[in-house]
Every structure is written in C-alpha cells, then in structure tokens.
Amino acid sequence: MxxxxxxxxxxxxxxxxxxxxxxxxxxxxxxxxxxxxxxxxxxxxxxxxxxxxxxxxxxxxxxxxxxxxxxxxxxxxxxxxxxxxxxxxxxxxxxxxxxxSPYSVAEFAWTLAMAVNRRVARAVRRTREFDFRLDGLMGRDMHGRTAGVIGTGRIGEAFTRIAHGFGMRLLGWDVRENPACTALGMTYTELPELFAAADLVSLHVPLMPETHHLVGRDALRRMKDDALLVNSSRGGLVDTEALVEELRAGRPAGVGLDVYEAEEGLFFHDRSLDVVTDDTLARLMTFSNVLVTSHQAYYxxxxxxxxxxxxxxxxxxxxxxxxxxxxxxxxxxxxxxxxx
The missing domain is CATH 3.40.50.720 (NAD(P)-binding Rossmann-like Domain)
Structure with missing residues (x-):
C-alpha cells in the first residue's frame, strides 16, 4: 500500500x-x-x-x-x-x-524559561556584534522561587521534576492531582491563586473549549510584574491580544512561546521574504523580553x-x-x- x-x-x-x-x-x-x-x-x-x-x-x-x-x-x-x-x-x-517522550516538551519548556530569564537571545545578538556588555542581561536564580505548573500529566510531571531539581516551591493545577507531583512537594491550588503566587507559570494542558484563552486578561493581571510565562502546549491557551497589551504595560518580565494561536500557515514555513500581515505576532516580536520559537518542543x-x-x-x-x-x-x- x-x-x-x-x-x-x-x-x-x-x-x-x-x-x-x-x-x-x-x-x-x-x-x-x-x-x-x-x-x-x-x-x-x-x-x-x-x-x-x-x-x-x-x-x-x-x-x-x-x-x-x-x-x-x-x-x-x-x-x-x-x-x-x-x-x-x-x-x-x-x-x-x-x-x-514527555521529556522533549518539558525540557524545551525549561529551555525557553531559562533563555528568557537569563536574556540569552539578547546576549547572543550582542556578542555576534562583539558587544560584550552586561547591561540589561541580569536574570534571577530559580532556586527558592515558585513554579506554577498548569496541567500535571506526563509532560507537566516531567517539568515539575526539573523544577524540583532547581529547588523551587511547586504549585499545580489540574482536574485531578498527580500523586508523583504531590510526592515532590507540589501543592495543588486554584488558578487565581497560582497565577498570583508563581514566579514562573508553565502551561501543559490540552486546548479545548474549557481551556481556550485560559491565560487571558484577568490571569495576566493577577501575575507578578516580574513573573515569567511559558507556553509549549497549544497557542490558543493564551489570549495573545491581552498578552501584548500587558507587555506594553511592562509586564510580565519575560515570555517564552513555542506555540501561537494563529500559527497555522506561518509555523513550519519560511516567511522571511514575505510581508508580515499578522499585526499581533509582529507586535509580539518587538518585545526584547519575548522569545518565540516555531512549535519545536516535541522535535x-x-x-x-x-x-x-x-x-x-x-x-x-x-x-x-x-x-x-x-x-x-x-x-x-x-x-x-x-x-x-
């Protein structure tokens, strides 16, 4: 056949x-x-x-x-x-x-988190031009901070194990608790409390009507000004218009996105010679504290x-x-x- x-x-x-x-x-x-x-x-x-x-x-x-x-x-x-x-x-x-392999996505989510936290993209752009200043490159230790894991299935559990290795406090949300995450010290809580308390929020839930724009304007405004947001699951989990609005206001401190809600027809293609007609994505790309990759976490x-x-x-x-x-x-x- x-x-x-x-x-x-x-x-x-x-x-x-x-x-x-x-x-x-x-x-x-x-x-x-x-x-x-x-x-x-x-x-x-x-x-x-x-x-x-x-x-x-x-x-x-x-x-x-x-x-x-x-x-x-x-x-x-x-x-x-x-x-x-x-x-x-x-x-x-x-x-x-x-x-x-849940490790592929979980490890890449952490790659995004650390790259945003430590300003790796900005540093690489500078050093390619032989600019070796440290101004604007200061990050934070993850040790002792709070990871908020939304979705604690196989990928969320793998992400949690890495967070535990960093010595982070663990908060989780899911429709059912994962005993393996609980054994690592995770406390399950409601979403408003998780958004308000987490220094790093990582998304690991499927996209369905109940989770569409799970991270919307209210959730983003609950987050700490210096928090990090990572999405390696599905683009529709994040209200991108609301995210751009918050970024223009100077918060959150960093965002790592491997997915985008309007990625169809863009991701997996070479659009480098095309006129960008997606104004939201174009605006997103202008923020130095935002890192966008092309749905490669599983790869x-x-x-x-x-x-x-x-x-x-x-x-x-x-x-x-x-x-x-x-x-x-x-x-x-x-x-x-x-x-x-």
Missing amino acids: EILAFGVQADEKPLLERACADREHRVRCLDVFLNGDTAPLAAGHEVITVSVNARLDERVLRVLADGGTRMIAQRATGFNNISLDTAAELGLTVARVSSY TREAVGQIIGTTVNNIEDYLAGRTSENVLVRPGEPSSSGPG
Missing part, C-alpha cells in the same frame, strides 16, 4: 520512510500541509498521515472521503484541529499518537521516532481491523468527546 504523508519535515522523512518500509509499505512524503487547497492531492490514497498543523475541518474531510481516503493517522497528540463528528459521519477512521530524535512508530502501528491496526487507545473515530462508533 502507498501511504500519503502530508507536512513531512526534512529530518523526519528518512525516519518515516524507514518505518514504513519495515512494514512493507510505500510512503509518498509531501512537505505541504493538509488544508483545503492541498486535500485533492490525497485522491486515490486509502490511508494518509498528517502533521500537527493539518486542517481537518468539514470541508477538508469531505474532499478526502470523496477521493477515497478511509483512514487518517495524525502524527500528534492533540486533535483540536479535527472535526471528529464529521469524520464519524463520513465513516472515516481517525487515530492519533496518544503519548510520546527530538526520541520523540519523533516514537511518534512515527506509533503512527505506523495505528495504520497497521486499521488494516488489520484492530483498535487501540489511539483511535479517535471508527466507522459506526461515536467520536471521542474532546482533545487530550
């Missing part, structure tokens, strides 16, 4: 080709992402695999179904980009990668290898008529209720 893969990165391509070949499948890798314009390319392919920034709304899913696609394997954990009800209506099978050899391995297993399960915890929609069954 030939599998069509959308949105394949150059580093990812040989791993995906090798994994498919090991199962005696051919894979045709495209660097374009799945959306309304590219969906017709899938015609004649029963199975496709897509990246995290694919658009799988009703229009795209109908084009896929009309072209003969019956199975969609998403190479990501979150699935807020998929109209599951439409997929169920069309009789499509949809699967995701329910888990992969380690270990994590990508696990994502590809699970994706191929999901395809094998579909071909064999098997199911697993990764399946979101199967023909004849109701769709999953929400993203995880």
Whole structure:
C-alpha cells in the first residue's frame, strides 16, 4: 500500500520512510500541509498521515472521503484541529499518537524559561556584534522561587521534576492531582491563586473549549510584574491580544512561546521574504523580553521516532481491523468527546 504523508519535515522523512518500509509499505512524503487547497492531492490514497498543523475541518474531510481516503493517522497528540463528528459521519477512521517522550516538551519548556530569564537571545545578538556588555542581561536564580505548573500529566510531571531539581516551591493545577507531583512537594491550588503566587507559570494542558484563552486578561493581571510565562502546549491557551497589551504595560518580565494561536500557515514555513500581515505576532516580536520559537518542543530524535512508530502501528491496526487507545473515530462508533 502507498501511504500519503502530508507536512513531512526534512529530518523526519528518512525516519518515516524507514518505518514504513519495515512494514512493507510505500510512503509518498509531501512537505505541504493538509488544508483545503492541498486535500485533492490525497485522491486515490486509502490511508494518509498528517502533521500537527493539518486542517481537518468539514470541508477538508469531505474532499478526502470523496477521493477515497478511509483512514487518517495524525502524527500528534492533540486533535483540536479535527472535526471528529464529521469524520464519524463520513465513516472515516481517525487515530492519533496518544503519548510520546514527555521529556522533549518539558525540557524545551525549561529551555525557553531559562533563555528568557537569563536574556540569552539578547546576549547572543550582542556578542555576534562583539558587544560584550552586561547591561540589561541580569536574570534571577530559580532556586527558592515558585513554579506554577498548569496541567500535571506526563509532560507537566516531567517539568515539575526539573523544577524540583532547581529547588523551587511547586504549585499545580489540574482536574485531578498527580500523586508523583504531590510526592515532590507540589501543592495543588486554584488558578487565581497560582497565577498570583508563581514566579514562573508553565502551561501543559490540552486546548479545548474549557481551556481556550485560559491565560487571558484577568490571569495576566493577577501575575507578578516580574513573573515569567511559558507556553509549549497549544497557542490558543493564551489570549495573545491581552498578552501584548500587558507587555506594553511592562509586564510580565519575560515570555517564552513555542506555540501561537494563529500559527497555522506561518509555523513550519519560511516567511522571511514575505510581508508580515499578522499585526499581533509582529507586535509580539518587538518585545526584547519575548522569545518565540516555531512549535519545536516535541522535535527530538526520541520523540519523533516514537511518534512515527506509533503512527505506523495505528495504520497497521486499521488494516488489520484492530483498535487501540489511539483511535479517535471508527466507522459506526461515536467520536471521542474532546482533545487530550
């Protein structure tokens, strides 16, 4: 069988080709992402695999179904980009990668936190021009300060373990407590208290209607003026307009974003020669205390290898008529209720 893969990165391509070949499948890798314009390319392919920034709304899913696609394997954990009800209506099978290395994202979240705290981006820009002054580069010790971890699943737990290693006080919020985090000394609290007390707030929850703009104007104004905010989960968790407004007022002290709520069509692309039409993102980039990266937290050899391995297993399960915890929609069954 030939599998069509959308949105394949150059580093990812040989791993995906090798994994498919090991199962005696051919894979045709495209660097374009799945959306309304590219969906017709899938015609004649029963199975496709897509990246995290694919658009799988009703229009795209109908084009896929009309072209003969019956199975969609998403190479990501979150699935807020998929109209599951439409997929169920069309009789499509949809699967995701329910888990992969939590250390990839947790470690990168800390990379952002420390880079912002210690003004690394500013320092690098200076030293490339042989400016070795220290003015404006003063950071703070993390030891003894308070980490507020919003979402304490596998990634949040890994982030918490690193915070514990720094010797930080631990505050957490989640719909259910993680005993491993509690054993590290974490105190669970309500969100208003966490925002008010934390020196560092890191987001590790899925995007769903209940968490959309979880960090909005009220939350940002509760935060300490010298606090740090890190988002390596989903862009829609943060109200970017409200964040820009607070940054213009001189707070919070630093922000690290690996995701952005309007990243579709921007992230994973080279837009260096284009006119930037996203005024909010353009304004965000003007702040010297803001560091934006391109949704790369998951992008380690270990994590990508696990994502590809699970994706191929999901395809094998579909071909064999098997199911697993990764399946979101199967023909004849109701769709999953929400993203995880």
